[in-house]
Amino acid sequence: MSEKAPSFLDMMKNFTKDVIDYAKEGAPHVTTSQYNERLRVCGNCPHLKRDTMRCGKCGCIVEHKAKWGTTTCPDDRWDLIKKKAGVNTHKKVKLKTKDSGKSAHTKTSK
Numbered sequence: 325m326s327e328k329a330p331s332f333l334d335m336m337k338n339f340t341k342d343v344i345d346y347a348k349e350g351a352p353h354v355t356t357s358q359y360n361e362r363l364r365v366c367g368n369c370p371h372l373k374r375d376t377m378r379c380g381k382c383g384c385i386v387e388h389k390a391k392w393g394t395t396t397c398p399d400d401r402w403d404l405i406k407k408k409a410g411v412n413t414h415k416k417v418k419l420k421t422k423d424s425g426k427s428a429h430t431k432t433s434k
Contacts, residue, residue: 334383346395351392382398
């Protein structure tokens with residue numbers, strides 16, 4: 325019997341949590357070697373839904389989730405990525421205001 329996939333609502337909750345954590349930390353990405361290792365681990369995982377390349381535990385698209393330095397595998401299969409102390413991971417983000425449509429610059433905060 326195959327494992328039941330997460331509901332759409334559960335996938336949205338998981339994605340929302342991951343996006344918030346990612347933005348709060350300044351949108352850090354893993355290194356290329358860490359990314360490739362994460363994809364290799366996912367490729368060998370029994371939870372991977374190969375037809376959609378989604379994780380069967382959380383519903384995320386693995387090729388995107390694997391890039392983010394703040395995400396973890398819901399089955400604890402990825403090595404923990406530790407941020408280097410004192411490294412500035414803040415990035416400027418352009419936000420459009422509703423009234424004018426003009427861009428405003430802001431920094432994400434920790």
